[in-house]
Amino acid sequence: MDEVQQLCDAARNGDTNKVRALIDSGADVTYFDSDGLNPLMHAAKKGHADVVKTLLSAGAPWNALSPSNISAGDFAMDAGHQEVFEVLVNAGIQAELVLGSIARKENKNGDPSGDYLDDRVTFSEDKLMDSNSKAVMMAWEKPLMEAHAKAVCSVGGHILNIGFGMGLVDTAIQKYAPVTHTIVEAHPEVYERMLRTGWGQKDNVKIIFGRWQDVLSQLETYDGIFFDTYGEYYEDLREFHQHLPVLLKPGGIYSFFNGLCGGNAFFHVVYCNLVSLELQNLGYSTQLIPLPVKECLGDEVWEGVKQKYWQLDTYYLPVCQSIQDSDDV
Numbered sequence: 001m002d003e004v005q006q007l008c009d010a011a012r013n014g015d016t017n018k019v020r021a022l023i024d025s026g027a028d029v030t031y032f033d034s035d036g037l038n039p040l041m042h043a044a045k046k047g048h049a050d051v052v053k054t055l056l057s058a059g060a061p062w063n064a065l066s067p068s069n070i071s072a073g074d075f076a077m078d079a080g081h082q083e084v085f086e087v088l089v090n091a092g093i094q095a096e097l098v099l100g101s102i103a104r105k106e107n108k109n110g111d112p113s114g115d116y117l118d119d120r121v122t123f124s125e126d127k128l129m130d131s132n133s134k135a136v137m138m139a140w141e142k143p144l145m146e147a148h149a150k151a152v153c154s155v156g157g158h159i160l161n162i163g164f165g166m167g168l169v170d171t172a173i174q175k176y177a178p179v180t181h182t183i184v185e186a187h188p189e190v191y192e193r194m195l196r197t198g199w200g201q202k203d204n205v206k207i208i209f210g211r212w213q214d215v216l217s218q219l220e221t222y223d224g225i226f227f228d229t230y231g232e233y234y235e236d237l238r239e240f241h242q243h244l245p246v247l248l249k250p251g252g253i254y255s256f257f258n259g260l261c262g263g264n265a266f267f268h269v270v271y272c273n274l275v276s277l278e279l280q281n282l283g284y285s286t287q288l289i290p291l292p293v294k295e296c297l298g299d300e301v302w303e304g305v306k307q308k309y310w311q312l313d314t315y316y317l318p319v320c321q322s323i324q325d326s327d328d329v
């Protein structure tokens with residue numbers, strides 16, 4: 001048997017000494033066997049925490065996927081191997097923190113949403129699509145948007161929403177009759193449609209056309225803020241969070257569309273933890289409220305859509321507030 005197959009077997013059997021010896025003699029920790037599994041997946045599936053730690057320190061990637069898109073963390077999570085699950089979550093967070101700071105250094109002047117904002121969009125009753133048939137926003141999210149609106153309007157006052165899309169969250173926000181309701185939207189056709197459908201005439205609504213990054217100086221301070229853009233990356237969300245201490249009033253509530261890695265259950269857990277940690281470093285606590293979404297997501301929902309951006313049964317709605325405020329409650 002060759003070395004890499006031996007490594008998979010030793011990982012599956014929880015034989016840490018053999019795993020170490022094989023790594024020392026040069027066995028490839030990234031190897032996939034004929035079942036499409038690598039040594040880390042074998043160890044995770046069986047709950048061998050020491051082997052998992054050994055493989056991770058030898059450079060096994062935490063986020064490799066099997067042909068059916070399952071990661072080592074998914075195997076541990078599904079089998080209820082808590083220790084392995086936690087080791088892999090922490091490995092994921094550490095790796096993404098490092099990768100994020102490298103990406104930030106390399107990408108300082110990047111403009112990731114540039115392409116989408118220059119392209120045409122198409123509106124239909126149940127979705128807003130970009131020019132590549134990817135969904136910008138879909139009607140199945142209506143109950144989620146209503147829950148987000150309820151959260152960010154819970155203290156009343158002045159509300160800010162970044163990203164109009166189909167106007168679902170803004171329609172829900174209007175029901176709470178906020179004193180002011182500011183909406184930032186960057187896509188020219190979405191903006192034009194907002195005006196055509198009367199959003200410019202509502203007494204308490206102020207529309208700011210432009211990328212949030214470019215219109216920050218026009219923003220004030222708010223009691224509730226919601227963030228849901230399209231064509232941007234985790235880094236953009238992260239960057240928006242750096243502005244929260246200026247934008248969110250004391251006692252205010254912040255929430256965002258939590259579609260982070262919505263195609264993989266384990267990656268989603270890692271990113272929920274990562275974003276909560278980064279918000280905590282900025283002085284905000286994050287509560288993730290579980291909302292079941294399986295019922296509203298039949299296969300017909302995705303007809304004509306190029307990519308399913310959400311494939312999980314539960315949505316975790318983030319409710320963030322200053323740690324000082326949550327300590328006072």
Ligand SMILES: C[S@@+](CC[C@H](N)C(=O)[O-])C[C@H]1O[C@@H](n2cnc3c(N)ncnc32)[C@H](O)[C@@H]1O
Nearest residue numbers: 163165166167168169186187211212228229230
């Ligand atoms: C997912 S949709 C928002 C859906 C909305 N929450 C709803 O309830 O219908 C994202 C919106 O953000 C807008 N957008 C994308 N990048 C933006 C940016 N940098 N600044 C402001 N808006 C942006 C898109 O044009 C799109 O209308």
